[in-house]
Amino acid sequence: MIIKKGLLLKVHLKKQGKAINLSDKIGFIGAGNMAGAIIEGILKQGVASAQDLAVIDISSEKCAGFKERGMNIFDSYDSIAEFCDIIFLAVKPQNYEEVLLKLKGFTDDCIIVSIAAGISTDYVKSCLGENSKVVRAMPNTPLLMGCGATALCHVEPVTDAEFEKVKKIFAAGGSVSVLPEEKMNSIISVNGSSPAYVYLFAKAIINGAIAQGIDAGTATALIAKTLEGSAKMITESGYNVDELIKMVSSKGGTTLMALEALYEHDFEGAIIDAMERCTKRAEELGK
Numbered sequence: 001m002i003i004k005k006g007l008l009l010k011v012h013l014k015k016q017g018k019a020i021n022l023s024d025k026i027g028f029i030g031a032g033n034m035a036g037a038i039i040e041g042i043l044k045q046g047v048a049s050a051q052d053l054a055v056i057d058i059s060s061e062k063c064a065g066f067k068e069r070g071m072n073i074f075d076s077y078d079s080i081a082e083f084c085d086i087i088f089l090a091v092k093p094q095n096y097e098e099v100l101l102k103l104k105g106f107t108d109d110c111i112i113v114s115i116a117a118g119i120s121t122d123y124v125k126s127c128l129g130e131n132s133k134v135v136r137a138m139p140n141t142p143l144l145m146g147c148g149a150t151a152l153c154h155v156e157p158v159t160d161a162e163f164e165k166v167k168k169i170f171a172a173g174g175s176v177s178v179l180p181e182e183k184m185n186s187i188i189s190v191n192g193s194s195p196a197y198v199y200l201f202a203k204a205i206i207n208g209a210i211a212q213g214i215d216a217g218t219a220t221a222l223i224a225k226t227l228e229g230s231a232k233m234i235t236e237s238g239y240n241v242d243e244l245i246k247m248v249s250s251k252g253g254t255t256l257m258a259l260e261a262l263y264e265h266d267f268e269g270a271i272i273d274a275m276e277r278c279t280k281r282a283e284e285l286g287k
């Protein structure tokens, strides 16, 4: 049974005679990779239950899996907006305009969470209404594993309490950092897109291992654990990255020879170039 948020509020008010905290209904426009990753965190950490979640997607196939897990599937934008307190815009930046046009007029009581590369809160407000409550976020796909890293910005007229709710949703799937909105395009190169650079690095190591006669399974297990362990060293050892590099680099040893090749190929320069191109693309997609 689908209970509309207004109805639920009335029932509570009637029963208790005062306003109480409602369990928020959380909706997703677009049921792709990111929606799936955020939903996973919400359900695993019990931030909301499946019957409090809602999904709409142009593909009924994508919705079917969410329906099987007890979530509410909608086929109209006014009805999902009516049902939800918080709505995630989880479509590609290119689809934002059509989605925002369809939502216009139905989201006055909702917190809108925009996760698209390049889309500003001003743009969302210009489509939905200047007083719209919009939180801009940049998550990443490791959210699926409960190890995501999300950047968020807090912009008026979203209240502290409303912002905390959105933070809680992302914190269910990993860490959360708060930044000013002018950094939200650049931050994509740091956490949103960077899992792909890490996977490419892992792929190179696996291929390098295969070239030396080591089987792919063993190499994958070893590099994955090495990445995990190195990440822990960065966050928990108390050493900075230069000190950590030094700790692996014994004088006259193997690591120094390996690093020499990376410096020769300007490994750091390639990464910085990749990040700059990433940010430039966010600006091109930007609205």
Ligand SMILES: NC(=O)c1ccc[n+]([C@@H]2O[C@H](COP(=O)([O-])OP(=O)(O)OC[C@H]3O[C@@H](n4cnc5c(N)ncnc54)[C@H](OP(=O)(O)O)[C@@H]3O)[C@@H](O)[C@H]2O)c1
Pocket: 029, 030, 031, 032, 033, 034, 035, 056, 057, 058, 059, 062, 089, 090, 091, 092, 093, 095, 098, 099, 115, 116, 117, 138, 139, 140, 141, 192, 193
């Ligand atoms: N993937 C990442 O690592 C990542 C990280 C941070 C932020 N983001 C942001 O997250 C957003 C979603 O990315 P994603 O990777 O999850 O994309 P995705 O897997 O392609 O998911 C988007 C879904 O929305 C559907 N869709 C398109 N137009 C729609 C409409 N009008 N109404 C309802 N559903 C519609 C798409 O269907 P079709 O496939 O049929 O078009 C697709 O199922 C993007 O804005 C991206 O910038 C992604």
